[in-house]
Amino acid sequence: MSRGVEVNLDNVWIRFGDFVAVREANVSIKGGEFFSFLGPSGCGKTTILRAVSGFLEPSEGTVKIGGRDMAGIGPNKRPTALIFQNLALFPLMKVWENITFSLEVQGFSKVDRRKRADELLEMIALPDQGDKLPSELSGGQKQRVAIARALCAEPDVLLLDEPLSALDLKLRQHMRTELREIQQRVGITFIYITHDQGEALTMSDNVAVMRAGVIDQIADGQTVYDDPATPFVASFVGENNVFRGTVKSIDGEFAIVDTNRSGELAARIATSAKSNLKVGDAAMMFVRPEACNIAPDDAPGKNRLTAMVKHEEFEGQIYNVFLEGSEGKEIKMSLVNIGQNRQSAEGKDLTLEYAPEHAVVLPAGELASE
Amino acid sequence: MSAVQILRNFFEKNGIGLGTFLLVAVFIWVVILIILPQLSMLDFSFRHHLPPPEMGGPKDTYTIEHYKYLVLGAPGADTSYNVVDLGVFGRTLIAAVFVTILDLILCYPLAYYLGQSKGGGFIRVLVLLLIIPYWINEILRAFAFRIIFGDSGLINEVLLTFGLINDPIDFIRANVALYAGLGYAYILLMIFPIYNVIESLDRNQIEAARDMGAPWWRIHWRVVIPYAKPGISSGCTMVFMLSAGALAAPQILGGPSSLWFTQIIYQWFNQGGNWPRGAAFAIVLLLTCIIIVLSMMRLFKVKIGDIGK
Ligand SMILES: Nc1ncnc2c1ncn2[C@@H]1O[C@H](COP(=O)(O)OP(=O)(O)OP(=O)(O)O)[C@@H](O)[C@H]1O
Ligand SMILES: [Mg+2]
Numbered sequence: 001m002s003r004g005v006e007v008n009l010d011n012v013w014i015r016f017g018d019f020v021a022v023r024e025a026n027v028s029i030k031g032g033e034f035f036s037f038l039g040p041s042g043c044g045k046t047t048i049l050r051a052v053s054g055f056l057e058p059s060e061g062t063v064k065i066g067g068r069d070m071a072g073i074g075p076n077k078r079p080t081a082l083i084f085q086n087l088a089l090f091p092l093m094k095v096w097e098n099i100t101f102s103l104e105v106q107g108f109s110k111v112d113r114r115k116r117a118d119e120l121l122e123m124i125a126l127p128d129q130g131d132k133l134p135s136e137l138s139g140g141q142k143q144r145v146a147i148a149r150a151l152c153a154e155p156d157v158l159l160l161d162e163p164l165s166a167l168d169l170k171l172r173q174h175m176r177t178e179l180r181e182i183q184q185r186v187g188i189t190f191i192y193i194t195h196d197q198g199e200a201l202t203m204s205d206n207v208a209v210m211r212a213g214v215i216d217q218i219a220d221g222q223t224v225y226d227d228p229a230t231p232f233v234a235s236f237v238g239e240n241n242v243f244r245g246t247v248k249s250i251d252g253e254f255a256i257v258d259t260n261r262s263g264e265l266a267a268r269i270a271t272s273a274k275s276n277l278k279v280g281d282a283a284m285m286f287v288r289p290e291a292c293n294i295a296p297d298d299a300p301g302k303n304r305l306t307a308m309v310k311h312e313e314f315e316g317q318i319y320n321v322f323l324e325g326s327e328g329k330e331i332k333m334s335l336v337n338i339g340q341n342r343q344s345a346e347g348k349d350l351t352l353e354y355a356p357e358h359a360v361v362l363p364a365g366e367l368a369s370e
Numbered sequence: 371m372s373a374v375q376i377l378r379n380f381f382e383k384n385g386i387g388l389g390t391f392l393l394v395a396v397f398i399w400v401v402i403l404i405i406l407p408q409l410s411m412l413d414f415s416f417r418h419h420l421p422p423p424e425m426g427g428p429k430d431t432y433t434i435e436h437y438k439y440l441v442l443g444a445p446g447a448d449t450s451y452n453v454v455d456l457g458v459f460g461r462t463l464i465a466a467v468f469v470t471i472l473d474l475i476l477c478y479p480l481a482y483y484l485g486q487s488k489g490g491g492f493i494r495v496l497v498l499l500l501i502i503p504y505w506i507n508e509i510l511r512a513f514a515f516r517i518i519f520g521d522s523g524l525i526n527e528v529l530l531t532f533g534l535i536n537d538p539i540d541f542i543r544a545n546v547a548l549y550a551g552l553g554y555a556y557i558l559l560m561i562f563p564i565y566n567v568i569e570s571l572d573r574n575q576i577e578a579a580r581d582m583g584a585p586w587w588r589i590h591w592r593v594v595i596p597y598a599k600p601g602i603s604s605g606c607t608m609v610f611m612l613s614a615g616a617l618a619a620p621q622i623l624g625g626p627s628s629l630w631f632t633q634i635i636y637q638w639f640n641q642g643g644n645w646p647r648g649a650a651f652a653i654v655l656l657l658t659c660i661i662i663v664l665s666m667m668r669l670f671k672v673k674i675g676d677i678g679k
Contacts, residue, residue, distance in 0.1 A: 055577060076583040088574035092596045101592075102582040153582055 004032035004189035005066035005079070005156040007052060012061035014047050021047045023213045025061070029191065029206070034183050036192045038200040039210030040236065040368065045193040046085065048210075049159050052191065053082045065157060081155035083163045087146040089134040095145055096121070096130035102153035120148040123182075140171045147182065157189045164199065176202055197237045201225065209233045211366070217272075228360065229272040234286045236368035241292075241331045243285040244364065250279055255361045256302060257285045261325070266302040267359035282364035289320065291358035292333035298351040303359075306351045307331060312344055323350060415650035436650035455634060455651075462631035463658065465545075466614035469552045473609050474602065476553070477560040481601075482594065484561070485568030486576070500558060512551055512622040519547035519623075543625040551623040552613045559612065560605035567601035568594065603672045607663050614659050631655055 007029040014022040022044045029035045037045045050056040051063055054075035063070045070078060081102075089098050096117035097104070103113045114130075121127050124144035134142055143163060150158055160179075164172045180203045183190045194200050200207045201221040208218045209232070217229035228234035235242060245259035255269050255277065267285045269277055277283070295304050307323040310330060318334045325331040333352055381389040416432045424430065440459075443452035487493055503511065518524045519541035526538040541547045571594065579589045595602070620630030635655070638648035667674070 053581060055581075075577070075581045076585070080581070082578070082581045084574045084578060086572065086574060088572060088578040090575060090579075090593055093592070101579065101584070104592075105583045105585075105588060149582075 004030075004187055006031045006064075007035075007157055007189060007191065008062075008064040008067075009048070009052075010062045010064065012048075012051060012058045012063065014044070014051060014056065015059040021213055022051070022058075025215050027208055027215065027218060029189060031066075031189055032187050033205045034180065034190045034192065034203055036194060036200040036204040036207045037210055038194055038197055038207050038237070040195055042212075043210045044213045045195075045210060046161055049082065049161055049191065049193055052157070053080050053159050054078045079156040080159055081150035081153045081157075082159045083146050083150050083161060085161040085163070085165065087142055087163070087166075089142060089146060089149070091134055093133075094130065095126075095132050095134060095137070098134060098145060099130075099148045099152050101149065116152065120152055124148045139167050140175065143167065143175060144178075147179070151182075151186065155188065157191060158183075160190065160192045162193050162195065164194075165196075172196075172199070179203060201237075209237060211236070211368070227271050228286070228362070229270065231284045231286075231362050231365040231367050234270075234284075234360065234362060239289055239332060240286040241289065241325070242329075242367065243287075245283060245285065247277060247279050247281045247283045247361070250277065254356055255283070257283050257361055259285065262305045262307070263300070264302055265305065265359070266356040267361045268357050270360045270362050273362050277361065277363060283361050284364050284367075285359060285361050287354050287359040289332040289334040290318075290336075291354045292331075292352045293335070293354065294333075295351040295353040298349075301353065303356050304351055304353045305331075306349055309345045309348055309350050312346055321345070321350070323352070411649045412653060414646050415653050417646045419644045419646050436647045437654065439647065440651060440654060455631075458629045458634055459631045459655070459658075461628070462614060462655075463662070465549070465552075465630075466610050466659075467662075469549055469556070469613040470606050470610040472549065472553045473557055473560040474606060477557060477605065478564060478598075478602070481561045481564035481598075482568055482590075485565045485571070486573065500561065503554070504558065508555070508618050509622070511555065512619050515547055515551045515554070515623055516542070519550065540625075542623065543627070545625050545628055548620060548623040548625070548628070551619045552616060555616070555619060556609040556612055559608040563601040563605040563608075564598055565601070567598045571597050599670065599672055603667060603670065606666070610663065611659055614655065 007027075009025045009027040012022060012025040013020065025048060027035075037048060039045055047056065051058050052065070052070075054070065054073060054077070057071065065079060075082075090101070093101070096114060099117045099120050100108070100113040103116060108116075117130050118127070121130050124147060126141055126144060129137065129141070134145065137145065143166075146163065164175050164179075167175060176199060179190075179192075183203075192200070192203065201224075204221060206218060206220050207224050209216050209224060209229075211230075211232045217224055217233045219227075219229075224233060224237055228237065231242070234240050243257065243259040243262055243265060245257040245265075248256040248258040248264060250256075250269070253268055254266055256264050256266050258264050265285055267287070295301075298306060300306070307325065310322045310324050312322070313320040314337075317337055319337060321333045321335065322330040323333065331352075380393075383389075384392060415436055416434065418429060418431065418433055418435070420427075420429060440452055440455055443449060443455075484493055484496065506514075516523075520526070521538045521540065523541075525541070526535075529535045530538065539546075575593055575597075576589055579593050584592070615632055616630065617632045617636060620628070620633055624630060624633075631651070632655070635648050635651045638644045638651060642648070
């Protein structure tokens, strides 16, 4: 199959009337990469994808596929294939006709088409299901048919618009691995849209995190998780405890934040904030639940805080401990269950500690709403 | 489920009062307004044409003479078939098919446009524009068409003024006015069923087809038309049935030479006073139309159940 080609968005703006759906998007996606757009509902993910597939012309800026400016080239002429949020299989065509519709368009004979359909059905592990109608398939099977239909056109870029959102959790996790496998097998560029951070992190080489039309950060999953560029990314990707305050002092990589309710706390300065964070700035400090631990003693420290335990949750491989935090929010701490019998600390004060390099400081900003 | 159970469920759901009312209303509707009149027409069509005093007398027996008349003509006529009536019959059906196709060609794009563009004030105005002509009664509409298409009508005047023709075209004689009038009269019955199904067609399917490189005609051929088939067939059925059975428009707009079959039926009922013959002719028309519709549905693989959708 064709090798993946690169996709570039240069300063792309998309407006609907006065409403700005996408603001100054600069993205460069390498050939053969699995790239995800991650963001909450309504942040403009589908809109960006439509601009890449050609259903929408950007109001400003250029979309390039394989280095070629796509302005004025319609969706039927672009080397992309789109898998729709609702799959959009043709309900009145048999599965094999659905899969090979692109070949029908190109005028291939029925015999050839049938042969290709059987190959693809084999690949998606649905042999002998070609003569069914889409309505006779299960959700996961439809999903795979939609993938086969898109791959049949041998696109250079496959665009996927939350294709797993309609599936149940188990199937979704299974399809994640399957998608990733397919991508590695065919080697083409995948652009994947999701509001599920788990999906984005497990599958992607790189992730763009979007907030209300703005791309906040583009990086690999690990970086997005460990070194978020904005408070929005920090709070949207994974779980995070947030402490608001002001920067008290800066010492190289680290800063001390004078938090409103939990005293002075130390944390690493996020890479994006290194050059512009100053003493006295309003700041937010983030500590992930799994970065917290119970301190061996209750001596105070710049990486410790003491609060009352409100309740605990046992989840199997982890315990979640919820401490009373500021602004009505709880501080969450996740402890790995290593088989020791823990005494419940509910109602008591507890001192937790964390390694400052596992916490980040960012200039105060907008958080993801829960 | 047994009939008794169905009935019990029905009454439980609607209550005794409303349930009874619904049952009686449906019964009256179906039996008194649909079945009985048609049965009596059927009965009529098999009777002799007798003066009133002899009705119910010894001469009042069943006969197929009227059906025979339609096919073979009057006994002792110089042709072996009733060429005149059969000719009109055939021409009426062909003309009705033609009107149906004309309406379909006109309405499909319009219905597609209405169905796929998402709402908006402009669309509502357009739909209103389509409905307003129906406030004007049929006769007025037909005569208006006569005026437009007449020798010194609007169209001829315009064509003459621009020098496109030298002599007025006789649209009435050429039946252009008739086809236009009939087509116009039933346009809504074609648009709305198609519009209804197309409105429920997921836009993403059209985009998916486009994304896979399909040109517009293939999108319609493979995606939209198959989906709209139930709407198309119910529209076509209604337009065909109604134009084959139309009376006013052919009466007013038809050329002098072109008799519509309904006009012959009307003549037998009215001028001829021969109700049995009129009934027989009408029943032949009805049955033929039903057969044509059913065989078309079979040809295009539409199920009756789909049409009600
Ligand atoms: N055709 C349009 N006209 C006007 N506004 C639009 C149009 N399409 C999208 N929008 C707006 O643009 C914003 C982004 O929409 P988009 O469909 O890209 O969201 P999304 O990130 O894909 O969300 P979801 O996860 O719910 O699918 C929304 O606020 C939406 O209302
Ligand atoms: Mg979307």
